[in-house]
Amino acid sequence: MPRKNSLLIVDDEVNVTRTLQMVFEQEGYRVFPAYSSAQAVELLQNGASVDGVITDLNMEQPDIGLEVARFAKGLPSKPVVVICTGFADVNNARQALLMHVDYLANKPVDLGELTGAVRRLIEHRAVLRRGRK
Numbered sequence: 001m002p003r004k005n006s007l008l009i010v011d012d013e014v015n016v017t018r019t020l021q022m023v024f025e026q027e028g029y030r031v032f033p034a035y036s037s038a039q040a041v042e043l044l045q046n047g048a049s050v051d052g053v054i055t056d057l058n059m060e061q062p063d064i065g066l067e068v069a070r071f072a073k074g075l076p077s078k079p080v081v082v083i084c085t086g087f088a089d090v091n092n093a094r095q096a097l098l099m100h101v102d103y104l105a106n107k108p109v110d111l112g113e114l115t116g117a118v119r120r121l122i123e124h125r126a127v128l129r130r131g132r133k
Contacts, residue, residue: 005051005122006030010040010068011084012059020054027115037064041071050079051122054114057085063092069101080121084109 007029011017014035021031032048034040037059044050053072057065069081083096086107096104102121105114 004028004030006032006049007118008032008034008040008043008048008050008053008055008072008079010034010037010053010055010059010065012036012056016056023111023115024118027119036060037068040068044071044075049077051077051125052080052082052118054082054084054118057083057092058087062087063095066092066095066099069096070099073099073101078125080118080125082114082118082121084114 005028007024009017009020009024009031011020012035017033017035021033024031032043032050034043040053040055053068055065055068057063059065065083065085069083072079072081080102082103082105083101084105084107088104088106093104103117
């Protein structure tokens with residue numbers, strides 16, 4: 001049986017996290033939910049191996065999702081990083097681009113667009129990894 005791709009979904013709004021978790025589980029992903037940036041970083045520090053991270057931008061502090069993205073981008077596994085926000089501005093969007101976030105989605109998120117983008121990004125990352133071996 002092939003290995004399921006896994007995602008860390010981070011949002012301080014429980015309903016948003018649970019909805020995204022259900023959507024991605026229906027798409028065949030293994031999902032780790034986190035309800036704060038600290039919880040997300042702790043999961044990653046404790047060895048949760050994920051193919052992708054979807055994080056809200058503004059949670060317990062403005063732009064704290066950038067810290068989750070920065071931490072994820074520093075992992076040896078190099079997961080795909082997606083930031084979802086209803087409050088992007090030029091400054092935080094620029095910061096996300098400078099750290100090479102893979103996708104920036106505006107809330108309300110089109111779920112079909114988000115699931116398609118995550119699938120394509122993870123598939124592309126897997127092709128790149130196979131090419132390096």
